[in-house]
């Protein structure tokens with residue numbers, strides 16, 4: 570038995586996680602006046618149709634960062650909110666690379682659980698208008714607000730979104746058990762992670778942009794210790810006590826990797 574559709578979990582009232590075939594995750598957050606789609610995944614979802622199953626309200630679309638597995642579905646939309654440091658990445662998005670990524674994860678096991686055509690992604694007929702968002706920008710949905718926290722590292726324009734009402738942090742690829750820090754210095758990444766620690770009392774769950782990764786058909790948040798692990802690993806890299814191993818990151822580039830409690834940070838080797 571395989572999933573033939575992306576599956577959706579209500580992770581909090583009016584808050585939906587969309588598991589896009591174990592490849593990427595998007596989130597739909599609905600307020601009393603507007604809704605917000607967080608990330609557009611790899612382009613395999615009919616996101617506008619899916620959103621309309623849950624709300625008839627107007628909605629905005631925000632990207633946690635500019636990587637193709639989060640921006641792959643932008644062709645569905647005409648307006649996108651994004652940190653300006655990742656604008657160029659999105660403007661030059663490589664949809665063939667997104668298809669290859671879909672294929673690679675299929676071969677790694679996603680096709681054992683999910684049935685999808687890696688090439689059936691949404692084309693970009695016209696690049697959407699990109700709207701800049703920075704630290705402290707607030708998406709006010711009516712009755713709930715999501716606040717932007719800049720967390721550079723994974724990409725220079727990576728952000729998290731804090732939803733204080735649902736007590737959820739939507740972290741994109743900025744704080745998870747397999748964190749790649751390739752586009753900003755470790756010092757900057759640590760500054761961002763420390764900002765997340767500063768608001769730790771405002772969220773209970775951290776949902777990253779890859780729930781149910783590859784072949785675990787679930788909609789689970791990151792383990793609670795992942796933020797502390799990421800902070801401790803960054804500190805150990807900076808103070809020279811880390812003992813990195815050398816491995817191959819996506820695209821075949823050499824990387825250093827440091828592990829702690831099942832959390833791994835990879836960075837340029």
Ligand SMILES: [Zn+2]
Nearest residue numbers: 634636723742
């Ligand atoms: Zn990413």
